[in-house]
Amino acid sequence: MTLPKPAFRRVITIANQKGGVGKTTTTVNLASALALQGLTVLVVDLDPQGNASTALGVVHTSGTPSSYELLIGEVKAPEAIQTSPHSERLLCIPATIDLAGAEIELVSMVARENRLKGALNDKVLAELDVDFVLIDCPPSLGLLTVNAMVAAKEVLIPIQCEYYALEGRSAAPQHRTRPGSSEPGSACLDRPTDDVRRAYQAGRSGRRRSTQTLR
Numbered sequence: 680m681t682l683p684k685p686a687f688r689r690v691i692t693i694a695n696q697k698g699g700v701g702k703t704t705t706t707v708n709l710a711s712a713l714a715l716q717g718l719t720v721l722v723v724d725l726d727p728q729g730n731a732s733t734a735l736g737v738v739h740t741s742g743t744p745s746s747y748e749l750l751i752g753e754v755k756a757p758e759a760i761q762t763s764p765h766s767e768r769l770l771c772i773p774a775t776i777d778l779a780g781a782e783i784e785l786v787s788m789v790a791r792e793n794r795l796k797g798a799l800n801d802k803v804l805a806e807l808d809v810d811f812v813l814i815d816c817p818p819s820l821g822l823l824t825v826n827a828m829v830a831a832k833e834v835l836i837p838i839q840c841e842y843y844a845l846e847g848r849s850a851a852p853q854h855r856t857r858p859g860s861s862e863p864g865s866a867c868l869d870r871p872t873d874d875v876r877r878a879y880q881a882g883r884s885g886r887r888r889s890t891q892t893l894r
Contacts, residue, residue: 680741681717681894688804690812692831698818701837702726706815707734721760723799724774725827726817727781732773747778750785750794750826756803770809782822795826832841833887 692818703726710720724731724739724748732739744759749772756772763769785791814827826847827851828834 682713684718684810688801688810688812689833690799690814690831691833691891692814692816692824692827693835693837694816694824694827694861694868695838696818696820696824697843698812700839702818703730703734705837706813707836710735710769710811711765713811714766717768719768719770719808720811720813721770721772721809722805723772723814723827725778725795725810725823726815727776727779728817729770729774729776729778731815732771735763735769735771736765737763737771737773739775741775741777743773743775744810745773745775745778746795747775747781749798749824750778750781751788752794752798756798759809760807761786770807785826786824791822792825792829796830799830818833826872841882 693702695702708721713720722731722735723746727832729739738761744754746759748754749756749759759772760770761773763771785794788794790797797815804812812831814831816824816827
């Protein structure tokens with residue numbers, strides 16, 4: 680079984696200011712599932728921890744061409760891309776520990792929030808012939824995450840129905856489609872929805888009842 684190619688190339692950022700909510704797990708599993716279904720996926724690891732790179736089995740030791748060199752302009756995207764040993768349709772731009780200092784270097788750069796978007800422009804992605812680009816972010820709202828947000832047309836926010844994860848979600852930058860925009864795939868993020876809040880409240884009430892029963 681194979682999935683049909685999307686009508687347009689999907690560029691998706693996976694982000695949440697809260698750590699431990701499943702950003703990397705979501706990125707890696709979604710990428711693997713799409714590759715298994717016959718689609719070509721590029722994973723861009725923007726987390727200095729490099730867990731997505733580890734999961735995909737690519738080299739990400741210091742000095743390896745990576746998302747760090749891509750952001751500061753030392754290499755082009757094709758030079759940093761590695762093919763995962765798990766699938767020839769699974770590509771990755773790894774993250775190395777060098778990425779930890781990238782935000783300091785980006786501060787003084789012109790159009791620093793557009794560095795990733797420029798490196799992964801439509802021409803580059805067309806030459807790579809990828810169907811999906813998934814960008815894994817660190818648990819912060821620094822320049823790495825901002826670059827990921829600017830580069831993407833869609834944002835996926837993994838979340839747990841718990842208070843701290845909701846705080847991380849509500850702190851995410853507003854990434855809205857301009858009024859009247861018809862660009863396909865554009866995302867419009869808002870504050871946590873009533874459904875999510877109700878789910879959280881229901882879970883908290885259930886835990887309170889369980890605690891009272893135990894007492």
